[in-house]
Amino acid sequence: MHLIHTLAELRATLASLPTPRTIVPTMGNLHEGHLSLIRQAKALGGTTVATIFVNRLQFLPHEDFDTYPRTLESDCDKLRAEGCDVVFAPLEKELYPEPQTFRIQPDPAIADILEGHFRPGFFDGVCTVVMKLLQAVQPTHAVFGQKDYQQLAVIQRMVAQFAMPIEIIAGPTQRATDGLALSSRNQYLDDTARQHATQLAAVLKATVELVQSGERNWAQLEANAMAQLNAQGWQADYITVRQRSDLQLPVDQAGALAPLVVLGAARLGSTRLIDNLEFVV
Incomplete structure (x- = not known):
């Protein structure tokens, strides 16, 4: 498994690996829900790329950006056990080398309701980082969990409207034995x-x-x-x-x-x- 921290190394490594290429974007602190998405990606063949990045742009000032669990070493152990091919875990200055003044603004009809109403700007931040990650990895497929249902819908709409040659695949919500959705x-x-x-x-x-x-x-x-x-x-x-x-x-x-x-x-x-x-x- 390749653990990569820079865009240059990511592009050089991916150039030598087979397609199809599937990305599973995450913020790390992986659990069984994430790993089920990796298995879906692996089933497609080719190269599976997991990204681990806690994205400041999607956190409101009062939310838990600073305390969000960062567990890269144990995450990599779990991904290696699942046969993940590439882990892209950039530092913030690598993905945002300068202030991100260009942003993706999703359709308010789907992005400013529900989560977007209670977390203003959340989906702007999500779409912006996802667009960056998709551009960096250039995947043929991307797997997103259905637990974040509105996020999945927004990403599907973004990819369709920008005519991106990527198939978005939904991963079923994984639950504990008592029914709690894994998070x-x-x-x-x-x-x-x-x-x-x-x-x-x-x-x-x-x-x-x-x-x-x-x-x-x-x-x-x-x-x-x-x-x-x-x-x-x-x-x-x-x-x-x-x-x-x-x-x-x-x-x-x-x-x-x-x-x-x-x-x-x-x-x-x-x-x-x-x-x-x-x-x-």
């Missing part, structure tokens, strides 16, 4: 919070069941779900049912609904968790 931020939870963390997935599942049983008052459904979660000690940002295609509210067309997803984001103590469930009616 690097789960390690912020103390023992008591970890026991309560499954309540988010439970509320999302209950919301799905209500829609499947005929509930169509979306505002009331969302309010009730958030109230249920808040009553258990959470601070909910949103729980909402959306169309998978554009993340807009569902439209009932002659009694039929398009494929749906319920998304939620809530804070348990100081830890903010997100989750989602796809479903059909």
Whole structure:
């Protein structure tokens, strides 16, 4: 496995490795969810490139950029065990040698809602770093996890609108045995919070069941779900049912609904968790 820190070395190394070439962008602190994406990438053959970079541009001033776990050595051990071919782990000054005054501004209709509403500028930062990484690696495929559902949708739209010759592949959300979606931020939870963390997935599942049983008052459904979660000690940002295609509210067309997803984001103590469930009616 090649561990690379500079763009020049990355390009020289990739020139000698076979295609197809698949990138798995990460911020490190890898867990089974990330490793499942590596396995998806490896199944495509050719060269698998994992990137590890904690991207300052997608953190708000009050968020955890400085304390976000950086575990490069153990990350590399895990990636090596999975057969990853290249790990690109640049320093900040390598990826941003000067202030990043050029930014990718995604479509507000999909990027300024939900996560984008509660974390203004988040998707500008995500799209900008992803565009840089895609340009650096020049992959044929890229694998992103469905746990970050809106991020996946924004990246898919960006790649399509810029006519980039890259296939975006969705990796299913990986969960602990009790249903909690795997996340690097789960390690912020103390023992008591970890026991309560499954309540988010439970509320999302209950919301799905209500829609499947005929509930169509979306505002009331969302309010009730958030109230249920808040009553258990959470601070909910949103729980909402959306169309998978554009993340807009569902439209009932002659009694039929398009494929749906319920998304939620809530804070348990100081830890903010997100989750989602796809479903059909």
